[in-house]
Amino acid sequence: MIELHQFAPVDGVNLSPFCAKVETYLRLRRIPHRVVVDPPFKGPKGKLPFIVDGPTTIDDSSQILAHLEATRPDPLDAGLDAAARATAHLVKRTLEESLYFAMLFDRWADDANWPRTRDALFAAIPKAVRPAVTALIRRKILRDLKGEGTGKMTPEEVAGRGAADIAAVAEVLGERDFLVCDRVTTIDVVLFAFIDNLSRGGFAGPLREAATASAGLVGHHRRMTALLAASASADPG
Ligand SMILES: N[C@@H](CCC(=O)N[C@@H](CS)C(=O)NCC(=O)O)C(=O)O
Numbered sequence: 001m002i003e004l005h006q007f008a009p010v011d012g013v014n015l016s017p018f019c020a021k022v023e024t025y026l027r028l029r030r031i032p033h034r035v036v037v038d039p040p041f042k043g044p045k046g047k048l049p050f051i052v053d054g055p056t057t058i059d060d061s062s063q064i065l066a067h068l069e070a071t072r073p074d075p076l077d078a079g080l081d082a083a084a085r086a087t088a089h090l091v092k093r094t095l096e097e098s099l100y101f102a103m104l105f106d107r108w109a110d111d112a113n114w115p116r117t118r119d120a121l122f123a124a125i126p127k128a129v130r131p132a133v134t135a136l137i138r139r140k141i142l143r144d145l146k147g148e149g150t151g152k153m154t155p156e157e158v159a160g161r162g163a164a165d166i167a168a169v170a171e172v173l174g175e176r177d178f179l180v181c182d183r184v185t186t187i188d189v190v191l192f193a194f195i196d197n198l199s200r201g202g203f204a205g206p207l208r209e210a211a212t213a214s215a216g217l218v219g220h221h222r223r224m225t226a227l228l229a230a231s232a233s234a235d236p237g
């Protein structure tokens with residue numbers, strides 16, 4: 001059975017979009033797995049998620065999905081043409097390499113959101129020492145954000161860029177049920193992971209507003225939620 005190493009859920013939501021992406025894929029495809037809650041430093045590159053599939057350990061959510069697509073029958077992306085694959089690639093980059101940093105900024109740099117981030121992600125650390133311990137982790141994340149560039153922007157600039165990413169993805173989706181063809185593919189799993197995080201993650205602000213104001217994205221989230229429920233209740237035989 002596959003082991004998925006990731007963060008513990010918070011109020012039923014997987015607050016890491018990368019972990020949520022892998023967990024959603026496994027649940028949707030009904031691939032037997034068990035979750036192992038671990039801190040990021042346990043991962044091969046100091047990040048979560050990673051999986052252990054028999055003798056193989058794989059990190060990076062995209063590498064993990066590529067491995068599962070290659071090793072399990074009926075891959076979701078089978079038969080996609082080059083244009084669909086290119087669109088999926090661009091949407092994924094927008095979500096994972098741009099919107100992700102706006103979400104990180106929202107949760108770790110915004111003083112109003114920081115207590116929720118701290119208490120949600122680090123509930124296992126005793127309350128008396130939690131502020132001191134988590135202050136060090138926060139400092140590292142804020143340094144990373146500065147190095148990446150987002151951490152040097154104003155909150156308004158970051159929110160504007162994040163909302164623009166969300167609007168662009170909503171435009172690509174348009175009125176279709178799924179992003180690049182008439183059935184669910186891996187890019188729908190990625191989109192679901194981000195929209196689920198934004199809409200149910202408990203962080204108020206412009207990013208959540210942008211994600212929940214788009215009828216197309218809300219409909220996509222609803223369809224994916226229904227598919228996951230159907231997968232969960234499907235007869236294992
Ligand atoms: N490209 C990686 C990104 C993974 C990633 O950034 N994970 C974050 C959690 S959302 C993490 O573990 N951060 C810990 C750190 O940077 O110290 C993937 O797709 O899995």
